[in-house]
Amino acid sequence: MLGFVARRLLYLVPVLLAVSLLTFLIASLLPGDLAYTILGDQATPEKVAALRHDMGLDQPIWWRYLSWLGNVLQGDFGRSFRTGQTVLQAVTERLPVSLELMLLAQLGALTIGIPLAIACAVRSGSAFDRFMTGSAFSMLSVPAFLSAILLIYLFAVELRWLPATGYIPFHEDPVGNLRCFLLPALTLALGEWPVLMRVLRSDMIQTLQEDYIAMARAKGLKPSRILLVHALKPSSLTLVTVTGINIGRLIGGTVIVESIFALPGIGRLLLSAIFTRDLIILQGVVLIVALGYVMINFIVDLLYAVLDPRIRHGHA
Amino acid sequence: MKAAFRSRTFAPIFHVAVFGLALVASPWVTTPAIAQKQGGSITVGLESDIPGFDPLKVGVYDTAALTAASALFDTLTTLDDKGMAQPELALSWSHSEDFKTWTFKLRPGVKFHDGTPFNAEAYKANYERQKDPANKCRCAFYISNVISVEAPDELTLVYNLKDPSVNYPALVSYANQNAAVHSPTAWKAKGDEYNRNPVGTGPYILKSWSAGDRMVLERNPNYWNKGRPYLDRLVLKPLPDAQSRFASLQSGEADVIWDDEYDADNIQKAQKDPKLKVHTYVGSGAQVYAFNTKVAPFDDVRVRQALVMALDRKKMSQAITNGLALPATNPFGDGSWVKCKDDGALPFDIEKAKALIKDYGKPVDFKMIVTATPRGRTVGQVLQQFWKQAGANMEIEQIDQATVVPRAFMRQFQLTPWRIVDLADPDVQMFANFRTGSPVALANYSNPDLDALLDRARVTPDKAKRTEDYCAISRHVNQQAIWFWTFQNTYYALSTAKLKGLPKMYSGVIDVSGAWLE
Numbered sequence: 001m002l003g004f005v006a007r008r009l010l011y012l013v014p015v016l017l018a019v020s021l022l023t024f025l026i027a028s029l030l031p032g033d034l035a036y037t038i039l040g041d042q043a044t045p046e047k048v049a050a051l052r053h054d055m056g057l058d059q060p061i062w063w064r065y066l067s068w069l070g071n072v073l074q075g076d077f078g079r080s081f082r083t084g085q086t087v088l089q090a091v092t093e094r095l096p097v098s099l100e101l102m103l104l105a106q107l108g109a110l111t112i113g114i115p116l117a118i119a120c121a122v123r124s125g126s127a128f129d130r131f132m133t134g135s136a137f138s139m140l141s142v143p144a145f146l147s148a149i150l151l152i153y154l155f156a157v158e159l160r161w162l163p164a165t166g167y168i169p170f171h172e173d174p175v176g177n178l179r180c181f182l183l184p185a186l187t188l189a190l191g192e193w194p195v196l197m198r199v200l201r202s203d204m205i206q207t208l209q210e211d212y213i214a215m216a217r218a219k220g221l222k223p224s225r226i227l228l229v230h231a232l233k234p235s236s237l238t239l240v241t242v243t244g245i246n247i248g249r250l251i252g253g254t255v256i257v258e259s260i261f262a263l264p265g266i267g268r269l270l271l272s273a274i275f276t277r278d279l280i281i282l283q284g285v286v287l288i289v290a291l292g293y294v295m296i297n298f299i300v301d302l303l304y305a306v307l308d309p310r311i312r313h314g315h316a
Numbered sequence: 317m318k319a320a321f322r323s324r325t326f327a328p329i330f331h332v333a334v335f336g337l338a339l340v341a342s343p344w345v346t347t348p349a350i351a352q353k354q355g356g357s358i359t360v361g362l363e364s365d366i367p368g369f370d371p372l373k374v375g376v377y378d379t380a381a382l383t384a385a386s387a388l389f390d391t392l393t394t395l396d397d398k399g400m401a402q403p404e405l406a407l408s409w410s411h412s413e414d415f416k417t418w419t420f421k422l423r424p425g426v427k428f429h430d431g432t433p434f435n436a437e438a439y440k441a442n443y444e445r446q447k448d449p450a451n452k453c454r455c456a457f458y459i460s461n462v463i464s465v466e467a468p469d470e471l472t473l474v475y476n477l478k479d480p481s482v483n484y485p486a487l488v489s490y491a492n493q494n495a496a497v498h499s500p501t502a503w504k505a506k507g508d509e510y511n512r513n514p515v516g517t518g519p520y521i522l523k524s525w526s527a528g529d530r531m532v533l534e535r536n537p538n539y540w541n542k543g544r545p546y547l548d549r550l551v552l553k554p555l556p557d558a559q560s561r562f563a564s565l566q567s568g569e570a571d572v573i574w575d576d577e578y579d580a581d582n583i584q585k586a587q588k589d590p591k592l593k594v595h596t597y598v599g600s601g602a603q604v605y606a607f608n609t610k611v612a613p614f615d616d617v618r619v620r621q622a623l624v625m626a627l628d629r630k631k632m633s634q635a636i637t638n639g640l641a642l643p644a645t646n647p648f649g650d651g652s653w654v655k656c657k658d659d660g661a662l663p664f665d666i667e668k669a670k671a672l673i674k675d676y677g678k679p680v681d682f683k684m685i686v687t688a689t690p691r692g693r694t695v696g697q698v699l700q701q702f703w704k705q706a707g708a709n710m711e712i713e714q715i716d717q718a719t720v721v722p723r724a725f726m727r728q729f730q731l732t733p734w735r736i737v738d739l740a741d742p743d744v745q746m747f748a749n750f751r752t753g754s755p756v757a758l759a760n761y762s763n764p765d766l767d768a769l770l771d772r773a774r775v776t777p778d779k780a781k782r783t784e785d786y787c788a789i790s791r792h793v794n795q796q797a798i799w800f801w802t803f804q805n806t807y808y809a810l811s812t813a814k815l816k817g818l819p820k821m822y823s824g825v826i827d828v829s830g831a832w833l834e
Binding site for chain 1: 361364365367368370373374375452454508509511512526527528529530553554555556557559560561563564566567568569570716717718719721722725
C-alpha cells in the first residue's frame with residue numbers, strides 16, 4: 001500500500017508543474033496589459049514603460065514564469081495590486097466558504113442520488129425507473145443560474161423561509177450559517193445528483209446480476225442487506241470516480257452560485273480577479289484550486305484501492 | 317482621462333464613476349419637514365466588492381466604494397439639491413481674481429475616528445501623498461490641475477491651480493479617491509493594512525469588514541454635526557447578481573440596493589410595489605461613442621453624419637431598457653446646468669442617412685468596439701441593425717472590458733464606446749474630450765474654433781456666457797459628428813418605502829449617511 005501511495009505521489013509532480021505553467025500562461029496571455037489596467041486613464045507610453053519595468057513585465061515570459069514558480073515554491077504566492085492582500089490571505093479568508101458549499105452540495109447530491117439509484121436499479125425497466133431516469137436527464141439540462149433564481153423566488157421571496165443572499169460565519173451562528181448555505185448547496189446539488197444517480201444505477205444493475213447476489217438471495221438474506229451491504233460497495237467504484245471528477249465541476253459551479261447568492265468564496269474571488277486583471281490573485285487562486293483538485297483525485301485513487309483490493313495489489 | 321470606463325455600458329460588475337458628486341447630506345440642505353428618527357440599522361446591497369480605500373492602492377473609487385466612503389469620510393464641501401457647493405469640512409471659501417487660487421476656511425474642532433485632529437496640515441498631507449511622484453498614485457491624474465496645497469495656518473487651506481477653475485468648490489464635494497480626507501496618523505501606522513482599515517472624520521466608523529461579504533459601519537458618537545447621523549448601524553454587502561439583489565430587497569434582507577436601467581424589469585416591478593420606492597436621478601453627461609476621424613471611412617464627415625442620423629434612440633431605448641433610458645442629444649444632459657436652446661443635434665432621418673452614404677460613393681464597412689458583456693453585445697447589435705438600414709456594414713468587435721481603455725488611448729479603433737460621467741462642472745471632461753492634444757480627444761479631431769471655445773469656456777465666470785460657449789461646442793461636435801451620444805446618465809436605487817433621507821444620487825452614488833428609517 002505504501003509503495004502504491006508513493007508511486008501515485010510521484011505522478012503528481014509533473015502534473016502540478018504542467019498546471020502551474022498552464023495557469024501562468026493563461027493569465028499572461030489574457031488580452032489587456034496589466035500596466036494599462038493599473039494606470040487606467042493616465043496610461044501615457046512613458047508611464048506604462050516605467051511600470052512594466054518595475055513589475056518585471058518587460059522580462060521574457062519564461063523568466064517571469066521561473067521567478068514566479070521560485071517564489072511559489074517558497075510559499076510566496078504574491079500580493080494583489082488592488083487590495084494589497086496576499087494571495088494566501090485572500091484564499092484562506094474565502095476557502096472555508098467554498099469548501100462548505102461544495103461539501104454540502106456533494107452531500108445533497110449523494111443524498112438524493114444514492115437512494116434513487118438503488119430504487120431504480122431494483123426495479124430496473126419499471127415505470128418508476130423510466131420516470132426517474134427521464135427526470136434526471138431533464139434536471140441535468142437545467143442550468144444553475146436558472147434553478148438558483150427559481151429557488152430564490154420560491155423559498156426567499158414567496159415563502160420567506162430562507163435568505164435570498166448573504167453569508168453568516170459558522171462560529172457566529174451555526175443555524176444561520178446552514179440556512180444561508182441551503183439554497184446555494186441545493187442549486188449545485190440539483191445539477192449533480194442526476195449524474196451520480198445514473199452512474200450508480202447502471203453499475204448496480206450489473207452487480208445485481210452477479211452470481212454471488214443470486215447466492216445471497218438463495219441463502220435467504222434480507223433484500224435490504226443484499227442491496228446495501230453486498231451490492232452497493234462493489235457498485236460504487238464509478239460513483240467514487242465521478243464524485244471526484246465532479247469536484248472540478250463544482251468548483252466551476254461555485255463561480256456562478258457564489259455570485260448569485262453573494263457568498264464570499266473562492267469562485268467570486270476568481271471572477272473579480274479576472275474582471276480586474278488582478279493576475280497575481282488569478283494565478284495564485286487557480287494554482288491553489290488545481291492543487292486541491294489534484295489532491296482530491298489522488299485521494300479518490302486511494303479510495304479505489306480501499307474499495308477494490310485488486311487495484312491495491314496492482315492487478316487491475 | 318475623465319472617462320469613467322467601467323460603467324454601465326461596459327461592465328455590470330465594476331462601476332467606476334471617476335467623477336461625480338455625492339451629496340453628503342447636510343443639515344443646510346435637507347428640509348426638516350418630517351422629524352428624522354434616531355436609531356436602527358439598514359443593509360445596503362451594492363453591485364460589487366469594495367477593494368479598499370487607500371488611494372495609493374485602489375487609484376479610483378468605484379460606486380460601491382463611494383457609498384461606503386460617503387459614510388466614512390467628509391469632504392471640504394457638499395452639494396445641495398441644486399448642485400451648488402455648501403460647507404462641510406470647509407466653512408467658507410474665496411477665490412483670486414483669475415480663479416487660480418482658492419482659499420478655504422476650515423471647520424474647527426473636527427477629529428478623525430482615531431482621535432487625531434483634522435486641520436489644514438492633515439489635509440495638505442493627504443494631497444501631497446496623492447501627488448508625490450514616488451507614490452505613483454493613479455489618483456494623481458485627477459488632481460493634475462492642482463500645483464500645490466498650502467496650509468498657512470491651522471484652519472486655512474490654499475489651493476493653487478494651474479488652469480483657472482470657476483467652480484472649484486463643487487469639484488471637492490464628494491468622497492472620491494482625491495477628496496476624501498484620511499487620517500495621516502492612521503495610514504502611517506497601518507501601512508499596507510490601511511487600505512482595508514480606513515480612518516476618516518465621517519458620520520460612521522468602520523467596525524468590521526470581511527472580504528467579499530459585509531462591511532459594518534457604526535455611528536460616530538463624536539461626529540461634529542451634533543444629532544447626526546440618524547442610523548446606528550450600516551451594513552454594506554456586495555450583491556453582484558441583479559436578480560438575487562432584487563430578491564433580497566423584496567424579502568427584506570436588504571433595505572436599499574443599487575440598480576441600473578439595464579435591470580428595467582425589476583425597476584418597473586418596484587415602481588408598482590407600494591412597499592418599495594424607486595429613487596432615480598438624471599445626471600449630466602451621457603453614454604457616448606467616438607469616431608476615429610483619422611481613418612477611413614470616418615475621415616469623411618458625410619459618413620459620420622449618416623451614421624448618427626440613422627439612430628432611432630427611442631426605439632433603441634425600448635429594445636434595451638424597456639424605454640427607461642433617456643435619449644441624449646448633447647454631452648451635458650438634464651442634470652447639467654448647461655441648458656441649450658440649440659444643441660445642434662442631428663435629427664433621426666434614415667432617408668437623409670441613406671442619401672449621405674450614397675453621396676460618399678464607396679462602401680461603408682467598419683469595425684466597432686463593444687465590450688464582451690451581454691450589454692455591450694446588445695447595444696452593438698442594435699446599432700448594427702440601424703446602420704444596416706442606412707447602407708453601412710458594421711462588424712462588432714467584442715473586446716474585454718480591460719482592453720477598451722488601452723485601445724482607445726492608442727487610437728486603435730474606428731469607433732469606440734466611451735463615457736462622460738456626471739460631474740458638477742462640464743469643463744474638465746469637455747476640455748479633455750475635445751481639446752487638440754488631449755490624450756482622451758479620441759476622435760483625433762482638431763479645430764482652432766473648437767479649441768478657442770473650450771479655452772474660453774473654462775475661464776468665464778459668468779454662467780450665461782459659459783452656457784453659450786458650451787452650447788456652441790455642442791453644436792460644433794454634433795454637426796461635425798465626431799462623437800455621438802445615445803442615452804443620458806440615469807441612476808437608480810431601490811429601497812423599502814420606510815427608508816428616508818436619500819439625497820440626489822450625484823454621479824450615481826447612493827449616499828446613505830444621512831438616511832433614517834420611518
